[in-house]
Amino acid sequence: GAGVSQSPSNKVTEKGKDVELRCDPISGHTALYWYRQSLGQGLEFLIYFQGNSAPDKSGLPSDRFSAERTGESVSTLTIQRTQQEDSAVYLCASSLKDNQPQHFGDGTRLSIL
Amino acid sequence: QQQVKQSPQSLIVQKGGISIINCAYENTAFDYFPWYQQFPGKGPALLIAIRPDVSEKKEGRFTISFNKSAKQFSLHIMDSQPGDSATYFCAARKTSYGKLTFGQGTILTVHP
Numbered sequence: 299g300a301g302v303s304q305s306p307s308n309k310v311t312e313k314g315k316d317v318e319l320r321c322d323p324i325s326g327h328t329a330l331y332w333y334r335q336s337l338g339q340g341l342e343f344l345i346y347f348q349g350n351s352a353p354d355k356s357g358l359p360s361d362r363f364s365a366e367r368t369g370e371s372v373s374t375l376t377i378q379r380t381q382q383e384d385s386a387v388y389l390c391a392s393s394l395k396d397n398q399p400q401h402f403g404d405g406t407r408l409s410i411l
Numbered sequence: 412q413q414q415v416k417q418s419p420q421s422l423i424v425q426k427g428g429i430s431i432i433n434c435a436y437e438n439t440a441f442d443y444f445p446w447y448q449q450f451p452g453k454g455p456a457l458l459i460a461i462r463p464d465v466s467e468k469k470e471g472r473f474t475i476s477f478n479k480s481a482k483q484f485s486l487h488i489m490d491s492q493p494g495d496s497a498t499y500f501c502a503a504r505k506t507s508y509g510k511l512t513f514g515q516g517t518i519l520t521v522h523p
Contacts, residue, residue: 302454329509340417340500340513341455354510389454396509399445402454 300324302403304390310409311380319375319406323392330373331400332365335387344388347373348396377408385410414438415503417514424521430488432517434501437482441503445511446475446486449498458499459486462506491521 303322311317323330332344343357347367358364362380367373377384387407391400417434424430436444442463447455461468461475461484468475474487488495501514 331509331511333511333513340515341502341511343510343512346510348509357510391454393509397443397506399457399460400509400511402447402456404452404454 302390302392302401304388304403304406306406307404308407308409310411312411313380313382315380316376316378317380317408319377319388319408321373321375321390321392321403323371323373323390324401326370327392327394327401328370329393329396329398329400330367331391331393332373332375333389333391335389335405337386341389344375346396380408380410382410384408414512415501415514417501417517419517420515421518422520424491424519426491426493426521426523428491428521430491430495430519430521431485432499432501432519433483433485434503434514435481435483436503436512438503438512439482440505441512442506443504444475444477444484445502446473447500447502447513449500449516455500488519491519493521493523495519496521 328349330347333341345365346354362378365375387405389405391402393400445460446458448458449455472489477484502511
């Protein structure tokens with residue numbers, strides 16, 4: 299499809315394990331964002347990639363969280379040594395440029411046992 | 412620091428009624444205010460957006476009202492339908508920078 303694609307759609311893992319979440323943005327979109335949505339909460343900004351500029355990592359909650367993006371394509375969000383409070387839906391969005399509307403994927407629902 | 416406050420948390424409206432959701436922001440540098448609609452299990456979808464150079468924007472049954480001096484904006488859904496039942500998020504950002512700051516969301520239920 300032509301939308302933002304995220305995988306896996308659901309992930310259940312044990313506390314202490316590492317997880318990797320993937321985002322395929324809309325083709326041609328230079329800006330890519332990661333947000334976290336906890337149960338009953340709004341969306342919390344995590345990280346923002348724009349072209350070749352250094353990413354804005356100001357929303358990452360701890361050094362256990364990291365993200366990479368290959369050029370203007372796929373991005374992966376990695377959470378090391380997962381904790382129960384990491385349980386949430388992780389949403390990825392992309393936009394044509396950073397001042398254009400953001401289009402969201404359906405997210406990865408992460409559950410930490 | 413919560414920079415965008417949204418109310419109410421939940422809202423129940425009868426079919427055909429008007430749904431009103433309010434948001435207030437703190438950062439005067441914000442100059443783009445979108446509303447997103449989210450259905451269960453889906454990502455948020457852009458519904459309508461406004462910039463502070465206008466006080467109102469209407470698209471179909473959805474209207475945004477904007478009060479720059481009060482730093483408030485609201486979403487009005489006219490002739491609400493059961494299919495409008497969803498969670499609605501207001502958001503804000505600076506035009507020159509993509510990062511969105513979201514409100515806490517409003518769960519709207521429209522009864523038939």
